[in-house]
Amino acid sequence: MMKSSKLEQYIRYIELDREKVPSFSEYPFNLPAVKDLQSLSFHPKVTFIIGENGSGKSTILESIAVAYGFNAEGGTKNFNFTSRATHSKLSSYIKVVKGTKKPRTGFFLRAESFYNFASNVDDLDNEASFGPPIINSYGGRSLHEQSHGESFFAVFLNKFTGEGIYILDEPEAALSPSRQMSMLTRMHDLVKEGSQFIIATHSPIIMAYPQAVIYQIKEGFEQIGYKETEHYQVTQSFLNNTQKMLSILLE
Template identity: 75%
Template sequence: MQSKELGRYIRSIELDRDKVPSFSQYPFNLPVLRDLDTLSLHPKVTFLVGENGSGKSTVLEAIAVACGFNAEGGTKNFNFSSRATHSDLANYVKVVKGVRKPRTGFFFRAESFYNLASNIDDLDTEIAFGPRIIDSYGGLSLHKQSHGESFFAVFLNRFSGEGIYILDEPESALSPSRQMSMLTRMHELVKEGSQFIIATHSPIIMAYPDAVLYEITDKIDQVSYEETEHYQIMRTFLNKPQKMLKLLLDETY
């Protein structure tokens, strides 16, 4: 896998276990970190999937911060902070880079997207002349669009080729049809030399074929798409919704 384009921009991440103060304190007590040493990344798309609280967003945040991105999201030029809630895991993570350097990049974090949109508006009020920051996001304030529209405006306008994109639950405001549109946009950017690292719950998004999937339970394992719990649960529900509803609601339908 790593021979493809020599790992593109990030080949792997390594946890410096010798420097970890204690595996009994957060975030090092998370099961995902218990046996983590090196995590190889796909040169095109890497997915981290798992249940809420499994630690996938914590790991993704550490990768982003170790790469130089703001903990609350945006490009490397953003430095806003509404509240310092991120862990110090990034201080113990080494990013093993490929031979190429990305031209651009973005850390997209759904839970702090509102803060990112506000920071863009605030910065643009200080610009006396020249292009506004929002112009590279489609020209319309992200606060003046629906949640899903603003998410997709970033993917469509701010993302471009030869970039490293780290996305945390990008599907959270997207309808199923928009999630499929996101797959199309991802594929366009991959063909233009971009690399994605994505934490997601969406069986639609994680279906992207040229990728590696890591599922986090009490450890982290590389799995196939059909082996993921997300896919299996969704398939079961859609194939037999009445049976599932009866089991879930204890009613007869």
């Protein structure tokens, strides 16, 4: 098992250059995740960012990925496709502070643009005149010829390897509960091989990964424990009192 230190981790923290921000009353700087942001530190292994819809967790994750060098729509650093330029300008104001060690690989996975990523893989293979097909490194079968969940999981299993930096935006979007648990197993194997994860999620299953840092966005970032999260508490309450909760919700 590889050991990680704060200095060696791939992304140590980010800083927002607040002096250059044109206005904190304009998008994306008016988002709860951004307007009070000074800096944000990351766990050497797994960091979760959670929050209500519209809090800015996907925007902040995208800015980290783009500032680090990933394509805004996802993939490895080798991808540079654009189906529609909708990403925010926040990455231009974010400084990513790296550690002393460089990752061997990495991937930015975002649920909302995964279809575009899968299409780009097929397009590149169709255009290539030499060399092995790119799809071979994703399991050898077109991601479009699989269900959304299967294609997501094919990336986890085949493209994610040790000593990597992985930035994941709502990976649970395509995964069943059992596949989310399988994702935890895969994550743990990769963490033991020296990988670092930064994940925005709503899933109480995924965010249960032990010893991870969980940041909740309300009025800024607040570090909280797993059982303190609304996701855990609401899910637990609903499962333990299903009929009562349904009576309240559907009356």
